[in-house]
Amino acid sequence: MDSIIFDLDGTLWDSRGTVAKAWTQVVKDSDSVRREVTEKDLKGTMGLQIHEIADVLFDDLSKEERMKLIRACCRQELPDLERDGGELYEGLEETLSKLAxxxxxxxVSNCQEGYIESFYAYHGLGHYFEDFENPGRTGLSKGENIRLIIERNGLQSPVYVGDTEGDRTAAEFAGIPFVFASYGFGQPRRYDARIGSVGELVGLRF
Incomplete structure (x- = not known):
């Protein structure tokens, strides 16, 4: 193992509190019948791409209306995340320092462009990471983005750390081991290793 590629939501942080507030603000200002987006709503969409989240949360709207609304939500969440941040999992910075x-x-996260940058901006952790990727920037699937990171950085034996079935299938697509962050939001069908806290990565070996 020469490198670790992380998912973001449910693996490094929980941003649902800030995102739910931002999205609720947008929805309340729209013509949608939905008046609130809750943290529980967001938990059910973790690991999905933006258009898939729109299909889940705003299924009572037309495709055009739901995409217009989700894009407005995403625009609002970025400055809010830069201002308020999210909840880092316990011991994250200490763990990143040791791993680095x-x-x-x-x-590699299934997020919009600017989302990972907001994580860096508020929490000041960007210097631990050499590179990142997301479908908002590339238009690719998570598995394809993992491959892109591997190829672009000449990685020889990386692992992917995530918390959902989508993370598992993305790692499988990229042909690398999957480490299940069981403290996150999902329950993948299988995994190559399991951690109960982010700090357990320090002792991980492949």
Whole structure:
């Protein structure tokens, strides 16, 4: 193992509190019948791409209306995340500091462009990561973005750390081991290793 590629939501942080407030503000200002987006709503969409989240949360709207609304929500969440941040999982910065002594670190998330940058901006953790990717920037699937990070950075034996079935299938697509962050939001069908806290990565070996 020479490198670790991380998912973001449910793996490094929980941004649902800030995102739910931002999205609710947008929805309340729209003509939608839905008046609130809750953290529970967002938990059910973790790991999905933006258009898939729109299909889940705003299924009572036409495709055009739901995409217009989700894009407005996404525009609002970025400045809110830069201002208020999210909830980091316990011991994250200490763990990243230790891991960075031995491994190269990266992020691949199914998010919009600017979302990972907001995570960096508020929490000041960007210097631990060499590179990142997302479908908002590339238009690719998570598995394809993992491959892109591997190829772009010449990685030889990376692992992917995530918390959902989508993360597992993305790692499988990229041909690398999947480490299940069981403290996150999902329950993948299988995994190559399991951690109960982010700090357990320090002792992980492949």
């Amino acid at each position: 002594e031995t491994y190269r670190l990266f992020i």
